[in-house]
Amino acid sequence: ISINIYFWYKLQRQVAKLLQLKAQLGGDEGKHVFVLKTAKGTRDYNPKQMAIREKVFNIIISCFKRHGAETIDTPVFELKETLTGKYGEDSKLIYDLKDQGGELLSLRYDLTVPFARYLAMNKITNIKRYHIAKVYRRDNPAMTRGRYREFYQCDFDIAGQYDAMIPDAECLKIVYEILNELDLGDFHIKVNDRRILDGMFAVCGVPDEKFRTICSTVDKLDKMAWEDVKKEMVNEKGLSEDVADRIGEYVSMQGGQDLAERLLQDPKLSQNKQACAGLTDMKLLFSYLELFQVTDKVVFDLSLARGLDYYTGVIYEAILSQTIPAPAEQNGADEAGVSVGSVAGGGRYDGLVGMFDPKGRKVPCVGVSIGIERIFSIMEQKAETSSEKVRTTETQVLVASAQKNLLEERLKLTSELWNAGVKAEVLYKKNPKLLSQLQHCEETGIPLVAILGEQELKDGVVKLRNVASREEVDVPRADLVDEIKKRTL
């Protein structure tokens, strides 16, 4: 019996603890508790972030429109088979939808494959279009560096059979213009060509079947030292030291038009048809970039490889010089900040549309994709350190009163202003204090207050107050709209 009582008390204590825990978690009614979070690797945008996003989008869209682009939109999910076989190893990062009966669907992984599907489906053989939308990758997010599972891409592509390198040059001009206008500090754009890479692999003695996998290894040169890349080539990919060293010589080369010319004289490369075609186009590309006055930021870099399978010609990538300060809590004392890395990339993909066409009809394409999240991260940090306040509304005037019982008059005036196209607010209180009305203006940056009182109503005027200067002036009610518009141009 004593043991039973002992257990009884122990049980009672445990029950009490559990009840306490339940109360803490579930509130008084013991409701189910939700985990209040967004899905891993995703985030909400608050109004301040949206204001910054709008600014960035405006710059990008203006540029796309300046270059004569139309825009399209495609669904957020595609038939699973539309995405199959387009992304190589990265296919494992595709989000699939649950089979709930009906079609097998996946969230889009980029905007390029849906674009190619759209062209083939509608038999479009030439178009210049932009598409700004979210894409989805089940990657390991590094959100402090602006890497998410749901993120925006801003794509500009030119499809059609045109003379060599003219659309390609325009894509690079666009990247240059956008990064300049976004004012993100210094940047450079690396350019290479898949045909030059393939030719280089061939003359170095890489067996044909290893081109793609060696290309992936070369792609790591922006994050790894040559020694480690070489090790991977030799130990994992089975190249001989000699072959790897020959590759090493080429991929260390950087330059401009001059480098293309020099390599066209290279005794080995000049013997390779692919390499020659790529190098001749590279020369031509640089001559157009010269006309566009953008060569100061463009580097012909033989180490640029890019991951995606579908590129067939010119490839490029834009890199910001600036680093994002690493967040303090994760930051060792010595760590200098995280390189933002690539913010735009693209290239020529002449075979992708043909993959969707029943008769394999090809539509040559070249395009660029601007990665917006990293740019947002920088702009947000800029906004935080800046003294200038980001406004999240565009309200021009608050309709206010210092006296009681004027709600109806305030609503009437507000409605008049809305009808005249003025951006106006009114507090949703019967008798708000003047101070709280003025505070609302200060907090949200509303520049003007239209104040109504018995006297003003009698005189047919409105007292218009400048929030910053505190100046007040009586404006005849009939002139109010014009006066507000004049003051908030």
Add this chain to the structure above:
Amino acid sequence: ISINIYFWYKLQRQVAKLLQLKAQLGGDEGKHVFVLKTAKGTRDYNPKQMAIREKVFNIIISCFKRHGAETIDTPVFELKETLTGKYGEDSKLIYDLKDQGGELLSLRYDLTVPFARYLAMNKITNIKRYHIAKVYRRDNPAMTRGRYREFYQCDFDIAGQYDAMIPDAECLKIVYEILNELDLGDFHIKVNDRRILDGMFAVCGVPDEKFRTICSTVDKLDKMAWEDVKKEMVNEKGLSEDVADRIGEYVSMQGGQDLAERLLQDPKLSQNKQACAGLTDMKLLFSYLELFQVTDKVVFDLSLARGLDYYTGVIYEAILSQTIPAPAEQNGADEAGVSVGSVAGGGRYDGLVGMFDPKGRKVPCVGVSIGIERIFSIMEQKAETSSEKVRTTETQVLVASAQKNLLEERLKLTSELWNAGVKAEVLYKKNPKLLSQLQHCEETGIPLVAILGEQELKDGVVKLRNVASREEVDVPRADLVDEIKKRTL
């Protein structure tokens, strides 16, 4: 043996047929054939549709901004449990993502629940925000009537503890302004209140536990005759004929402020606390709508019920009078066209945020959601029948030449124009014909052509041609930007 030979030939014929079929399907190389389509119930937007969409969004966003709203964005998918228990029976229409390890996710079903989750998660107790984004419902699509599985919602909501009916009136004012500006013909907005409905059910003798299901049946009155609705109440939901008839009397009532006043005198309804609260608020709402001058389109309609569970007070729905002409191929000779039906709806939901708050803290909310797809359908049809051509680009000028070997000069001038902020295009051909350059302008609506030739280059001028009038004038190169801007204001 004869039988074997018979079967042999039969088999051969079948094999031949199959091979033929395979060849038809798979092309010469026998590649895998993609089904070239978008997922069921979804569609691409082509450039013309995007131009219309942009126009509609601009009107809606301007209105939201005029009313002082901020904007937010949330991810396209939420944790599955965030959506659980919010949509009643419609939960079966939610798209789930495949369990690929990690969290269980679902595509958002509307923007209201993510908004409530956002408020609770960030402990926001007042905000006026809009959110325009796509939502997903595995419904049976009726795409000709503008019903899709992926569609836009344009939501405007006011969260916060305010004096009664002021924010509610503003939501109705917003619907009125937007439908007016979109110029979609006549419309009306039905208003009711969940408390009036509940009170009505109570005084008619509906048992408490049947309120919700009877509410769903009443909701069908916009598509079914009263006789059929009554049948459902009696035969399926188990009400007595008497009770149903009493409901029938109430739900046939329509009016304005006067009806609210009359019902406040109703011997039965006036005894019900809920109904009185609702009716008193309805009176107040109409007095504000009077100040906003929108009562000409607003009807207090006791048959309006609305499907969603989360409404707690005022509810409303906007209906266009216009019908969409039914597509010819599906159209019986007598069919007059399809009613567009509801294009906006909303109401007050004071309990939803509290469902996400661990302590159940409530944040009163009221909002409206504008359904854009049906509006698009109408606008698209309008655009098709209109003589005015929809432009899909904003290009101001095409840089052209009538002579050969001037590609470089064309690219140089185009670049100058881009740098000066002019929207300019150039054909991606070395030596395009002047005619094909002019045709491109005609087709895409580019109003001006800047023509370069040897003589113009020598004289330091550009020949500026008006595409419509065919007038040409020599403009000094230094003045070109100003001249283009002046002519394309």
